Amino acid sequence: MLKIQEIRELIKLIDQSSIDEFTYENEGAKLLLKKSAPEAVISHSVQAAAEAPSHAAAQAPQAPSAPQQDQAKHEEVQQSETKQDENLVKITSPMVGTFYAASSPETGNYVEIGSKVKNDSVVCIVEAMKLFNEIEAETKGEIVEILAENGQLVEYGQPLFLVKPE
Incomplete structure (x- = not known):
């Protein structure tokens, strides 16, 4: 392969x-x-169909039940998060498969929030067709967010980590 x-x-x-x-x-x-x-x-249409319901639910609009002040505050928070996200580098999945944070259940995760990574640092494993593929950071910086859960199915191009570049 x-x-x-x-x-x-x-x-x-x-x-x-x-x-x-x-x-x-x-x-x-x-x-x-x-x-x-x-x-x-x-x-991979089978796995894409399995992910579709959760993705659609995440994008469902929220009911307009909050007062206008709360909505304005929420929009300000979203705008500041968007500005912060623009400075972050996404480590994405290069394939469809299962995300694993560690090489085995007995060992610690490759990275945690706050971990420093280099271009060749292994950050996780994505299993595809019984093959365990080590995913490298391909950037230098600090892990600020882990976007996938251990054992979760991930899609091609799906963000797995957010890195604050150095």
Whole structure:
């Protein structure tokens, strides 16, 4: 099977080419890359459908029951969080799979909030098709938020960590 770096390179090459779909099969493993918009996407419809209800619920609008003062305060907090988020770097999942914060239940997590990371620091594992892929930070800084839970299914491109760059 392809290594994570090889998959990333394939995604970049397909993104820059006129190819709309790419399929790779080897020893029973199959990798399908499709362009849906301006970028390449790894397509797994079964897992995408499983994530859709929770994603839709998270985007559901809130009932307008709070007084106007509370709403204005809430909007100010959201704006300040957005400005803060603009300075943060997202570490995203390079594939669809299961997120693991540690290499085994007996060992500690690779990183915690406040951990310093370098470009080659392993921050988690994403299991895909029985292969455990170590995900590297690819940035230098401090972990300020962990966005995925241990054992959670993650999608391609889904943010896993927020890093304050140094």
